[in-house]
Amino acid sequence: MADMDWDALDDETFRRAVADFFRTEYPEEIRFPAHFLRWAQCQDWYRKLYAKGLAAPAWPREWGGMGLSPGKLLAFIEEQEKHGVARTPDIGITLLGPLLIRFGTEQQKREFLPPTLRGEYIWCQGYSEPNAGSDLASLRTEAVLDGDEYVITGSKIWTSFAMDATHMFVLVRTDKQAKKQEGISFMLVDMKSPGITVRPIRNLNGSEHFAEVFLDQVRTPARWLVGQPNQGWTMAKALLGFERISIGSPKLSQTGLQRLERIVQARGLSADAAFMDRFTQLKLNVADLTSVYGRFAEIVKRGGTLGPDVSLLKIFASETFQRITELTLEAGGDAGAIEGEVAFGDAAIDILSPFYNARPATIYGGSNEIQRNIIAKSVLNLPG
Amino acid sequence: MAAASLAELAEGAEDTHRMLRDAAVNFAARETSIARVRALRGTGPGYDRAVWRSLADLGWTGILIPELHGGLGLGLGEMATVLEEFAKTLSPEPLNAVAVLAAGVLVQGDNDALRAELLPGLALGRVLPALAGQDPHGGIEPLEIATRVEAGMLRGEKRFVVPAEADGYLVTAQDADGPAVYWVEQGAAGLQRSFELRADGSRSGRLVLDGVKVSDAQRVASPAVAGAALQRAIDIATVMAGAELLGVMRRALDLTLEYMRTRVQFGKPIGSYQALQHRAVDLFIDKELAVSVLADALLHLDGDDGQLALWASRVKSRCSDAGLRIGRESIQIHGGIGYADECDIGLYLKRAMVLSAWLGNGAMHRRRYAALTAARAPA
Numbered sequence: 091m092a093d094m095d096w097d098a099l100d101d102e103t104f105r106r107a108v109a110d111f112f113r114t115e116y117p118e119e120i121r122f123p124a125h126f127l128r129w130a131q132c133q134d135w136y137r138k139l140y141a142k143g144l145a146a147p148a149w150p151r152e153w154g155g156m157g158l159s160p161g162k163l164l165a166f167i168e169e170q171e172k173h174g175v176a177r178t179p180d181i182g183i184t185l186l187g188p189l190l191i192r193f194g195t196e197q198q199k200r201e202f203l204p205p206t207l208r209g210e211y212i213w214c215q216g217y218s219e220p221n222a223g224s225d226l227a228s229l230r231t232e233a234v235l236d237g238d239e240y241v242i243t244g245s246k247i248w249t250s251f252a253m254d255a256t257h258m259f260v261l262v263r264t265d266k267q268a269k270k271q272e273g274i275s276f277m278l279v280d281m282k283s284p285g286i287t288v289r290p291i292r293n294l295n296g297s298e299h300f301a302e303v304f305l306d307q308v309r310t311p312a313r314w315l316v317g318q319p320n321q322g323w324t325m326a327k328a329l330l331g332f333e334r335i336s337i338g339s340p341k342l343s344q345t346g347l348q349r350l351e352r353i354v355q356a357r358g359l360s361a362d363a364a365f366m367d368r369f370t371q372l373k374l375n376v377a378d379l380t381s382v383y384g385r386f387a388e389i390v391k392r393g394g395t396l397g398p399d400v401s402l403l404k405i406f407a408s409e410t411f412q413r414i415t416e417l418t419l420e421a422g423g424d425a426g427a428i429e430g431e432v433a434f435g436d437a438a439i440d441i442l443s444p445f446y447n448a449r450p451a452t453i454y455g456g457s458n459e460i461q462r463n464i465i466a467k468s469v470l471n472l473p474g
Numbered sequence: 475m476a477a478a479s480l481a482e483l484a485e486g487a488e489d490t491h492r493m494l495r496d497a498a499v500n501f502a503a504r505e506t507s508i509a510r511v512r513a514l515r516g517t518g519p520g521y522d523r524a525v526w527r528s529l530a531d532l533g534w535t536g537i538l539i540p541e542l543h544g545g546l547g548l549g550l551g552e553m554a555t556v557l558e559e560f561a562k563t564l565s566p567e568p569l570n571a572v573a574v575l576a577a578g579v580l581v582q583g584d585n586d587a588l589r590a591e592l593l594p595g596l597a598l599g600r601v602l603p604a605l606a607g608q609d610p611h612g613g614i615e616p617l618e619i620a621t622r623v624e625a626g627m628l629r630g631e632k633r634f635v636v637p638a639e640a641d642g643y644l645v646t647a648q649d650a651d652g653p654a655v656y657w658v659e660q661g662a663a664g665l666q667r668s669f670e671l672r673a674d675g676s677r678s679g680r681l682v683l684d685g686v687k688v689s690d691a692q693r694v695a696s697p698a699v700a701g702a703a704l705q706r707a708i709d710i711a712t713v714m715a716g717a718e719l720l721g722v723m724r725r726a727l728d729l730t731l732e733y734m735r736t737r738v739q740f741g742k743p744i745g746s747y748q749a750l751q752h753r754a755v756d757l758f759i760d761k762e763l764a765v766s767v768l769a770d771a772l773l774h775l776d777g778d779d780g781q782l783a784l785w786a787s788r789v790k791s792r793c794s795d796a797g798l799r800i801g802r803e804s805i806q807i808h809g810g811i812g813y814a815d816e817c818d819i820g821l822y823l824k825r826a827m828v829l830s831a832w833l834g835n836g837a838m839h840r841r842r843y844a845a846l847t848a849a850r851a852p853a
Contacts (some may be wrong), residue, residue: 370840
């Protein structure tokens with residue numbers, strides 16, 4: 091099964107096969123989880139994916155991936171979302187793998203890809219810093235070459251799953267003289283290296299999947315620098331392609347709307363005309379979000395390149411999701427401030443978690459204000 | 475389905491669309507102008523018969539009319555392409571109201587003789603019929619009508635008739651067996667006509683039918699088909715009004731963005747200020763949503779998925795609200811000059827207001843969408 095040629099299946103058969111697998115094999119207790127899953131909660135599931143050859147849908151087959159076409163990859167992600175299959179701490183698979191395959195040396199690929207695929211190396215991403223959020227290119231964590239090692243000092247923040255990670259890929263400044271974006275390199279670090287401290291950050295939803303990572307003269311081999319020195323920024327940006335469409339997926343909004351619909355029924359809100367106008371507005375927003383997502387998905391399926399206008403998808407998807415979670419609080423009435431699952435009719439619904447989870451959606455991946463700046467300049471040609 | 479044939483199909487459709495779009499762009503340059511639009515405001519009939527005949531020469535009045543009756547027998551996608559481009563010019567000729575709405579009622583009706591008599595003339599641009607479907611209270615339910623036919627006489631009142639000055643009217647009325655549609659020529663005894671001025675300077679008609687004699691030969695649609703015929707024609711015209719709104723909002727947004735690039739205040743183009751940039755981006759997003767829902771609707775409707783009413787309400791609620799918002803915000807971004815009648819941007823707002831109110835505004839279609847989706851009990 092592991093060396094099955096998934097890409098040879100026709101689209102419908104492929105989608106069905108993947109859907110069946112997610113429906114029957116995924117553990118029920120972690121379906122549609124209210125919180126991000128830690129590695130301990132989902133490593134069995136990851137091993138199952140790996141055994142079945144489904145762990146790395148976007149990787150080429152020579153590295154153990156499924157070698158999916160863009161259309162099938164999108165179908166894979168859509169079915170994953172549809173069946174409430176949570177993403178494991180998989181940034182090594184989704185981001186680092188494709189980057190190494192494209193820009194890494196043969197030695198780097200051999201050293202890192204197989205253990206990453208086997209789930210032995212868990213990666214975290216060190217991009218943001220306390221003083222480099224939206225203005226990421228102003229990052230100051232520094233790496234200085236000392237013999238055949240780089241010595242890294244600085245701190246990274248909003249690092250997801252740093253506590254679970256065995257390795258981190260970081261953007262670091264290697265040339266302080268160069269212009270902002272041009273002095274940045276991309277390198278790999280072992281989380282067990284001396285000088286690394288991880289401080290978990292508790293979020294509004296009470297979970298601790300973010301962390302701050304302090305690097306105090308951390309030594310990493312010079313051969314772990316990926317690509318050319320000072321080209322890290324360009325490389326990191328080149329690989330945001332698929333993230334830009336999946337970040338605009340209507341799925342969160344669709345499931346949020348179903349949750350809201352159950353509360354509307356349980357509380358008899360359909361008789362409230364003022365409420366229903368806003369509810370219907372959101373319903374239409376989700377329908378139209380699905381249409382606009384379909385437009386961009388079509389470009390990806392045909393192997394086309396997404397333009398800067400795809401930013402509108404992220405803006406509308408995240409803001410629609412937020413509005414749904416806000417109206418859900420309102421629909422809950424007095425229960426709209428109760429933590430955990432609350433009974434509505436015969437359904438038990440966690441109202442607050444989606445509300446909290448929707449907050450960072452307009453902040454990460456380039457805040458919605460940054461996305462608006464991008465559209466203003468690159469699509470509407472407004473002056474800088 | 476073979477991928478290659480689908481691609482060819484799409485390519486063929488793209489060619490037709492490109493040709494139609496090019497023709498519309500040429501028309502805009504040759505036959506109309508904002509000066510003409512301004513000159514016709516507040517006049518009767520408010521459109522130009524010569525321009526109407528040019529539209530007919532281009533085939534646009536017959537796009538949705540079957541070839542059998544002298545039309546081109548093309549699809550909704552082609553009609554939408556033309557209407558979107560045509561709407562950018564703000565031309566007051568009632569292309570949607572006549573070639574989609576009135577033509578649709580005739581085509582969907584069950585009077586072969588009347589179809590054969592009226593449709594070729596409509597396609598050739600010689601006959602302009604208007605649907606007189608709404609009673610004075612308005613609304614989007616075509617069968618909520620008090621107008622009646624009794625002993626061969628039509629009695630009642632109609633309002634919001636577009637074009638107000640037509641060659642004849644397709645009048646909805648309660649027959650002995652249910653709702654029906656009758657063809658009443660302009661000038662018929664017992665027909666009185668008056669006008670209300672719409673925001674964009676065009677006319678909306680009021681008809682009083684005080685014992686207008688009608689025969690079975692004038693019955694365009696019998697009670698057996700009238701309800702479905704009206705609903706289908708109105709829903710399609712509603713989708714097409716979305717295409718018109720899209721044309722209006724595209725042009726309004728283009729004008730506003732150009733103004734933002736060139737208008738200088740505090741030593742810089744106002745388009746360099748982030749507060750205004752973000753407002754403009756939100757308008758752009760609204761426009762893109764309108765593009766997406768309309769494209770999706772046309773794709774599904776060409777395959778006739780049996781959900782015309784749902785698509786019509788989705789399109790109209792999005793396009794009405796987006797058109798109005800882009801119109802209003804464009805005035806704000808233009809600042810003082812935007813409030814002056816001499817500045818063209820106001821013309822786009824006013825057309826958006828008219829198209830938004832016509833065939834049900836955003837709120838009405840949201841209510842209908844809610845009712846339609848509740849009726850089919852979502853999972």
